[in-house]
Structures are given as C-alpha cells and as structure tokens.
Amino acid sequence: MVKLLKVHGSENQFFILDQSLLDKPLTDTEIKQLAINLCQNVLNGADGLLVVDTSIDCLGKMRVINADGSEAKMCGNGLRTVSRYLSDKYQLNEFKVETLESNLAVKRAKDFYSGVPAFSVEISPISFQKDALPFSYRDLNEMIDQEVPEFGNGTYSAVAVPNPHLIKFVEEIDHDELNNLGTKLNAKNPYFPEGVNVSFCKILGTNKLFVQTFERGVGFTNACGTGMSATSLLFAILHNKQFDSTKDISVYNPGGMVKTNIQLNTDKEKSLIKLIGNATFTHEINIDEQKLHENDLTNISITQTGEESDYQAFVQSIK
Incomplete structure (x- = not known):
C-alpha cells in the first residue's frame, strides 16, 4: 500500500x-x-x-x-x-x-x-525582466507600476519568483474584475504568452496586506504562496512609507494568513524573500x-x- x-x-x-x-x-x-x-x-x-x-x-x-x-x-x-x-x-x-x-x-x-x-x-530567484515572465507590452523590458489600459484602470507590476505574477494594488478587491483579467491573461493573449498568476492587493496598514490570487492552471485559490511573496516585494518597493523593514509583513488571504520577510537590495532582483506559514x-x-x-x-x-x-x-x- x-x-x-x-x-x-x-x-x-x-x-x-x-x-x-x-x-x-x-x-x-x-x-x-x-x-x-x-x-x-x-x-x-x-x-x-x-x-x-x-x-x-x-x-x-x-x-x-x-x-x-x-x-x-x-x-x-x-x-x-x-x-x-x-x-x-x-x-x-x-x-x-x-x-x-x-x-x-x-x-x-x-x-x-x-x-x-x-x-x-x-522564495527565489527574483526577476523583473520580460524574458523571465515572459511578457510583451510595447517596448517595456520591465513592468513596474505601469498603466496598462488593456488590463483596466490603475497600475500593474510584473515579477517572476520564479512563477510569473502580475500585481495590482487596489482600494477594494473586485472579484469579477480579477476573474475577468485572470481568465483573459491565461487564455491565448499577446501580453503573457505562457499565462500569468494575477493578484489584487488591498493595503490594510503598515506591514498588513490582503491578497487574492487568480492562479495560472487553477483559477481562484484560497492563497498563493509565491503570489503573496511577490506582492510583498512590490509593496516594499512601491509603498515604502507603509513598509517597516524591521518587521515581518502579515499577509491575509481567503484561507487565513501568512507572514513574509522582505530584505530589499539596491538591486531589487537580489532582494531576499521568506514566506512563513502553516x-x-x-x-x-x-x-x-x-x-x-x-x-x-x-x-x-x-x-x-x-x-x-x-x-x-x-x-x-x-x-
């Protein structure tokens, strides 16, 4: 047996x-x-x-x-x-x-x-380069805090850790919008030819996030570990006034909560990510x-x- x-x-x-x-x-x-x-x-x-x-x-x-x-x-x-x-x-x-x-x-x-x-x-390796995800949008080599009207309102960031992730910070998570974008980018499309995990993140406070992910090959998940890790890294880079580098980040999700620890490097691809959870x-x-x-x-x-x-x-x- x-x-x-x-x-x-x-x-x-x-x-x-x-x-x-x-x-x-x-x-x-x-x-x-x-x-x-x-x-x-x-x-x-x-x-x-x-x-x-x-x-x-x-x-x-x-x-x-x-x-x-x-x-x-x-x-x-x-x-x-x-x-x-x-x-x-x-x-x-x-x-x-x-x-x-x-x-x-x-x-x-x-x-x-x-x-x-x-x-x-x-959680590693980290890459923002278009070939690592891969993605194709205009003449961009990286997509960080970028307006992409084809995806919807707001700004988007893409990073591989090494799974490919597209992340959007939002005031409130719109599940229909997330579902539509995740479905679009995991069908045949000109932007992410191999598909991509899509996460929406609501910032709850200093080092406190809520993340919902549409996962490539799965759909909606209760939690995505690399998604929460990638989102934490982008949070530390883009929202540094709400990021305390001396403490872990609490990342809530539909299935519970994890913690992440982000150590930023001047070369962002050499930053260190740890994911801690049950x-x-x-x-x-x-x-x-x-x-x-x-x-x-x-x-x-x-x-x-x-x-x-x-x-x-x-x-x-x-x-």
Missing part, C-alpha cells in the same frame, strides 16, 4: 506523493493523469499534486503539478507542506529542497497556533500501488488527522 497526504498552506490545498517510497516510480504521464483525477474527485479536490523525490544536493526534491496537469516552477504554500513532510521523515529542522529552478533553504518556524506547525521557506496535514490516503499506476482511485482508504480543527481555531483567532 502507498500513503498519500492531503495537505494545505493557508487552505491552498494539495496532495503529496512520495515517489521514493514506490517500488516503481510513476511516469510523467501517470503523474499528470493522477493529479487531474485527485484534484477533481478526491476529498473535494485540490489545487495540485506535490511530488516528492530524492535529490543529489538537497534533502528532497519537489515537483508541482497543477490541477489541470500542467507543471509549475514553484509553489510557496506547497513548499511549506513538503518541508514539513521531509522534516518529519528525516528528523531535521533546517535543510534545502530542490525545486525546478533552484535549491531553496527551508526551516521549521514557531508554531502559528496550538497544533498549527509552521515553516519558513526561501503546514497542515488534513488526511492520510492509502491505496494499492498498482491501482495508483492505473489511476484507479475507486478503492482507497481515508483517515482524518484532526489537524484542520486546530487550523480553523487559528483562523478564528486572527479575525
């Missing part, structure tokens, strides 16, 4: 599969098909499948397969849950995890609440390995961990 986990960071929900425990690893096609099936049909679905594997240079490797079967470069909320999984597996509290573009430093953080374990993870395991799922290869999820056993009630108590405590 194989054990999968249902997990979340700020209710950004995933399944975790540890390939290193299988007698025969799944092929890329099997992984994609499994991700789509799990995210549509098991435990009310999820935003993606996190595949853990062995790594030469790090404690483990993480791949992020979105709900539609596409692969993301990184996932901040997912990385926290994988970090906890590896921490528990190897009894280590500080190490590195290999991701598609870089090896990232992670460590166990102070619990957010009783029964709510937390991890701090590095790593909650809600369910254990057991399935026969052959059925996993066949993508047959009709005969699985599911056990609740009891951690979700602690997380919900945390959410109530911050309202």
Whole structure:
C-alpha cells in the first residue's frame, strides 16, 4: 500500500506523493493523469499534486503539478507542506529542497497556533525582466507600476519568483474584475504568452496586506504562496512609507494568513524573500500501488488527522 497526504498552506490545498517510497516510480504521464483525477474527485479536490523525490544536493526534491496537469516552477504554500513532510521523515529542522529552478533553504518556524506547525521557506530567484515572465507590452523590458489600459484602470507590476505574477494594488478587491483579467491573461493573449498568476492587493496598514490570487492552471485559490511573496516585494518597493523593514509583513488571504520577510537590495532582483506559514496535514490516503499506476482511485482508504480543527481555531483567532 502507498500513503498519500492531503495537505494545505493557508487552505491552498494539495496532495503529496512520495515517489521514493514506490517500488516503481510513476511516469510523467501517470503523474499528470493522477493529479487531474485527485484534484477533481478526491476529498473535494485540490489545487495540485506535490511530488516528492530524492535529490543529489538537497534533502528532497519537489515537483508541482497543477490541477489541470500542467507543471509549475514553484509553489510557496506547497513548499511549506513538503518541508514539513521531509522534516518529519528525516528528523531535521533546517535543510534545502530542490525545486525546478533552484535549491531553496527551508526551516521549521514557531508554531502559528496550538497544533498549527509552521515553516519558513526561501522564495527565489527574483526577476523583473520580460524574458523571465515572459511578457510583451510595447517596448517595456520591465513592468513596474505601469498603466496598462488593456488590463483596466490603475497600475500593474510584473515579477517572476520564479512563477510569473502580475500585481495590482487596489482600494477594494473586485472579484469579477480579477476573474475577468485572470481568465483573459491565461487564455491565448499577446501580453503573457505562457499565462500569468494575477493578484489584487488591498493595503490594510503598515506591514498588513490582503491578497487574492487568480492562479495560472487553477483559477481562484484560497492563497498563493509565491503570489503573496511577490506582492510583498512590490509593496516594499512601491509603498515604502507603509513598509517597516524591521518587521515581518502579515499577509491575509481567503484561507487565513501568512507572514513574509522582505530584505530589499539596491538591486531589487537580489532582494531576499521568506514566506512563513502553516503546514497542515488534513488526511492520510492509502491505496494499492498498482491501482495508483492505473489511476484507479475507486478503492482507497481515508483517515482524518484532526489537524484542520486546530487550523480553523487559528483562523478564528486572527479575525
């Protein structure tokens, strides 16, 4: 039997599969098909499948397969849950995890609440260059606080961390506007040919934000870790009168709250971002390995961990 986990960071929900425990690893096609099936049909679905594997240079490797079967470069909320999984597996509290573009430093953080374990993870690399996102708009090499009438009123900023993000600071979050823009920029379009995660951010006060994200390959999510990290970086750059560099930023989202720590550099692409938040395991799922290869999820056993009630108590405590 194989054990999968249902997990979340700020209710950004995933399944975790540890390939290193299988007698025969799944092929890329099997992984994609499994991700789509799990995210549509098991435990009310999820935003993606996190595949853990062995790594030469790090404690483990993480791949992020979105709900539609596409692969993301990184996932901040997912990385926290994988970090906890590896921490528990190897009894280590500080190490590195290999991701598609870089090896990232992670460590166990102070619990957010009783029964709510937390991890701090590095978010990098950072790039504002058009080729890194990629984007195309007029003759711009960077898009920072830029009016783009084709997107709507206000100004927009784009940054890769390394997932591509388009960010708009707003007085109030208009979900219809966000949905329309996210849908437009993740269909065939001349501006972001590979799609882009779109976040609207309302500034609540000094080092206090609320962020809602339309995620590429997923749609609306309860939270997007790289989205909140990218937004925090742009907040520090563009709204420095409301940014206190000596303290963490509290970033609220529909699924709860995380903290980010931003250390700005004169070369903004060398700034440092840390994302700190919960790593909650809600369910254990057991399935026969052959059925996993066949993508047959009709005969699985599911056990609740009891951690979700602690997380919900945390959410109530911050309202």
